[in-house]
Amino acid sequence: MDWTAEAIERLRALWAEGHSTAEIGRRMGVSKNAVVGKAHRLNLPARPSPIRRETLAERPAQATTPRLPRAAGPAPRSTLAPAASGSTAPVAAASGVVRAFPRLSAMRSCCWPIGEPGTPEFRFCSAEAASGKPYCSQHAAVAYVKARDRREDAA
Incomplete structure (x- = not known):
């Protein structure tokens, strides 16, 4: 125009x-x-925002609950896991026997989940974890798949 x-x-x-x-x-x-x-x-005066904003004086007094400071560090992986480090959580092994799932111990077991969480059948694989991995060699082969070269798909 x-x-x-x-x-x-x-x-x-x-x-x-x-x-x-x-x-x-x-x-x-x-x-x-x-x-x-x-x-x-044209440097015309700014317009008020169409979004209605309340000032602090206009806001009704609300009962505020004090917020607790968050703990430093990463969030826990699961609400089912105990908060204390070095503790154990009972987990059903493949044989159906409940065993303590070791945390931060020298012998590391596979963390591959088996079954539906929250059901009695849920458990973790109890095989020894591969070095430097959280899973046994069988589950690591499933979890860590190399990306295919896309040039092979081009025709």
Whole structure:
């Protein structure tokens, strides 16, 4: 659109009347963004936000509950796991016997979950974990799959 002197004066008048940018655009036959851009270039006064904001004085007094400081460090992996480090959580082994799942011990067992969490059948694989991995070699082969070269798929 060519912003003629007449169009600019009309924009200034509608702006001063307090119309929204969308309404000014409709009345002038231009887009809202054209109105916003031209108003910016003309340094017209800023408009109040259409989003209603309450000031602190206007807000009703609310009962606030004190927030406890969060513990430093990573969040726990599961709400079922005990919070104390070095503790054990009972877990059913493959044989159906409940065993203590070692945490931070020298012998590491596979952490592969088996079954549906929350059911009595849920357990972890009890095989010895591969060095540097949280899973046994069988489950590590499933968990860590090399990405295929996409050039092989191109034809």
